[in-house]
Amino acid sequence: MNKRAYNFNAGPAALPLQVLERAQAEFVDFRSTGMSIMEMSHRGKVYEEVHNEAESRLLSLLGNVKGYKVLFLQGGASTQFAMLPMNLLSEGKVASYVNSGSWADKAIKEAKLIGKTNVVASSEANKFMSIPDLSNVQLSDETAYLHVTSNETIEGTQYQQFPDTGNIPLIGDMSSDILSRQFDLNQFGLIYAGAQKNLGPSGVTVVIAREELINDSPKNIPTMLRYNTHFSNNSLYNTPPAFSVYMVNEVLKWVEEQGGLEGIEKINRKKAELIYDTIDNSGGFYRGPVEVGSRSIMNITFRLTSEELENQFIKESEQEGFVGLKGHRSVGGLRASIYNAVPYESCKALADFMSHFQKTHG
Numbered sequence: 001m002n003k004r005a006y007n008f009n010a011g012p013a014a015l016p017l018q019v020l021e022r023a024q025a026e027f028v029d030f031r032s033t034g035m036s037i038m039e040m041s042h043r044g045k046v047y048e049e050v051h052n053e054a055e056s057r058l059l060s061l062l063g064n065v066k067g068y069k070v071l072f073l074q075g076g077a078s079t080q081f082a083m084l085p086m087n088l089l090s091e092g093k094v095a096s097y098v099n100s101g102s103w104a105d106k107a108i109k110e111a112k113l114i115g116k117t118n119v120v121a122s123s124e125a126n127k128f129m130s131i132p133d134l135s136n137v138q139l140s141d142e143t144a145y146l147h148v149t150s151n152e153t154i155e156g157t158q159y160q161q162f163p164d165t166g167n168i169p170l171i172g173d174m175s176s177d178i179l180s181r182q183f184d185l186n187q188f189g190l191i192y193a194g195a196q197k198n199l200g201p202s203g204v205t206v207v208i209a210r211e212e213l214i215n216d217s218p219k220n221i222p223t224m225l226r227y228n229t230h231f232s233n234n235s236l237y238n239t240p241p242a243f244s245v246y247m248v249n250e251v252l253k254w255v256e257e258q259g260g261l262e263g264i265e266k267i268n269r270k271k272a273e274l275i276y277d278t279i280d281n282s283g284g285f286y287r288g289p290v291e292v293g294s295r296s297i298m299n300i301t302f303r304l305t306s307e308e309l310e311n312q313f314i315k316e317s318e319q320e321g322f323v324g325l326k327g328h329r330s331v332g333g334l335r336a337s338i339y340n341a342v343p344y345e346s347c348k349a350l351a352d353f354m355s356h357f358q359k360t361h362g
């Protein structure tokens with residue numbers, strides 16, 4: 001086996017090697033059927049078992065909270081930006097959003113196309129380098145839901161705690177930090193995530209929702225965009241992204257083996273600490289632009305003292321086998337995405353490389 005890259009890609013992102021190897025082992029002949037899982041009917045017993053396994057594993061990792069249903073959809077988290085208000089923002093209601101950065105902003109723009117949308121808090125004034133303070137947010141009785149982006153993948157910020165919205169459903173775009181730490185699903189009416197950061201390959205989008213929010217969608221929405229279509233058909237109304245769902249199930253098995261969310265959170269915090277410590281102890285050579293209290297443990301953004309030096313960093317890191325450390329084109333700088341599947345060893349190697357780079361260029 002060739003050396004694996006130190007993969008810090010933002011998405012699609014690293015998958016656990018064990019999962020890739022398991023998938024490889026059963027790629028051609030799945031569970032002794034003489035077929036790959038991509039070649040069989042999604043109505044057959046074999047696929048349906050995988051599909052249902054993935055759902056029950058996900059719910060169990062989230063604490064088996066009663067009354068929630070998992071949907072396996074397509075179109076990415078970006079489709080959820082529209083599907084959510086189409087289903088939940090009815091006439092006379094207002095959708096409330098927290099604008100915490102690039103992804104929240106996209107969600108807001110889509111909601112505005114559908115209905116009355118209100119930004120109740122924003123950190124735009126400080127270039128989204130923190131999660132907005134929500135302590136003074138008042139939600140009116142007409143509020144359909146409050147939408148938050150639990151982790152801003154591009155800026156590198158993350159909620160440390162979620163607001164208590166009482167009877168108003170809290171909605172979370174958790175695309176870049178789902179299953180990375182413990183949280184109380186009960187606080188949320190609905191969460192969603194494109195799989196390609198923390199759950200598996202691209203091609204499937206996971207929605208986890210309180211059943212009463214998704215069992216009765218407005219009739220004037222196209223069939224495929226109605227939550228209740230997928231709810232009442234166990235996400236098998238049409239052909240699901242079978243291979244992606246299978247991979248998600250394998251990733252979930254791997255998460256269980258890491259000790260579930262509690263185990264994975266411990267590892268993730270250690271990984272993040274290693275890199276943030278390197279930044280903070282560099283005497284200003286590296287700089288973390290995000291406010292300390294809003295730092296993400298999934299996407300670590302950092303800067304050097306000049307763009308020239310940043311380009312040099314990328315160049316040398318690539319020569320050493322590091323992948324994906326360039327910041328998003330919209331914000332520049334550097335970013336290490338250290339999702340669940342990025343091993344501690346990769347983070348250690350990055351921290352060592354950063355120290356070495358400082359010695360030779362500081």
Ligand SMILES: *Cc1c(COP(=O)(O)O)cnc(C)c1O
Pocket residue numbers: 011075076077078079103149151152153173174175176193194195197
């Ligand atoms: C990547 C990402 C998205 C977009 O996901 P797609 O599946 O590509 O549509 C949305 N929100 C967040 C927070 C993301 O990180």
